[in-house]
Amino acid sequence: MSDYIWYRPLDRFGMLAIDLHECRWFHVRSFDPDVGATGLSYYMTRDGRWIGCEEEEDLIDESTRGPVFGITRSYFETRPEEVAHALLEDVTNRGRLCPELEPYREFGDFGTYHEWERRLWQLEDDPEERGRYARPRWDQESRRLYLGTAICLEYARRADNQFILLEAFESARWPESIPSPFRSVFQLNQTIKDIGRKLPKPAPLRFICGPNRAIWRLETRFPSPR
Known part of the structure; x- marks a missing residue:
């Protein structure tokens, strides 16, 4: 059995494919249209990369009978700091992390995470990174x-x-x-x-x-x- 999906990688242009059945799955929250919550989960690949999955309601068809909405999923590579923060922020996980994420436990702290996030986006101070991202x-x-x-x-x-x-x-x-x-x-x-x-x-x-x-x-x- 295989379940290949396309995802956006961090380090290159375009899309890559991966088999989700070869990954470990970590659930953060379910899609809930009643409160406007976007579904979120993460997959850890065999080579240690992290793939995020977001579920949200989107327009999938617009016919003469009116718009039809459905759940769409998007996959993207992300950083372990972000995964650790999301898992620790979810109270249902009771502060648990897998061994691969334990080095990133400090990012469960709101201030630590957002300071890291701020530095990540202040790329204009790093000449080697300048021009790779735009805000x-x-x-x-x-x-x-x-x-x-x-x-x-x-x-x-x-x-x-x-x-x-x-x-x-x-x-x-x-x-x-x-x-x-x-x-x-x-x-x-x-x-x-x-x-x-x-x-x-x-x-x-x-x-x-x-x-x-x-x-x-x-x-x-x-x-x-x-």
């Missing part, structure tokens, strides 16, 4: 979202909740995630869906609804602005 930039005056020099989103008129979320990311200088700027998880989930529908297909980046947090990720690597 988005929201220009409120022109109503445009940029990634590098490319325009990802452009609005003809104000979209209140979408602007609130984009302005919150811009104020925080675009870390991987920020606390939700909304009072309800439903508002956050709906806003992220609205942005997702407006993004071009294929989109260079995407937004994800976490547990009362908004998350963004690059779909592929893009050069920094020159």
Whole structure:
């Protein structure tokens, strides 16, 4: 039996395939549309890499009878620091980690993890890393979202909740995630869906609804602005 999937690797452009039946599975949370929670789990490969899997509701068909929604899954390679943080943040795991993640237990601490995350994204201070990643930039005056020099989103008129979320990311200088700027998880989930529908297909980046947090990720690597 095999179950091959395509995933986005950390260290190269394009997609790679892997058989999930040869990996160990670690569950973090289930997809729950009632509270806007994105499903999340991780797979550890035989050679020690970590593959994340996110489940979310998405538009899969739009016919004359109306839109049809279903669960979509996306797979991506990630870092052990992120996996350890997610597993320790989930109270149902009771603070347990597999032996391979024990060296990363310190990243269960919120402050330690976000300091690591901040350093990861301050790549402009490292000349060897400069240009390998780009962070988005929201220009409120022109109503445009940029990634590098490319325009990802452009609005003809104000979209209140979408602007609130984009302005919150811009104020925080675009870390991987920020606390939700909304009072309800439903508002956050709906806003992220609205942005997702407006993004071009294929989109260079995407937004994800976490547990009362908004998350963004690059779909592929893009050069920094020159």
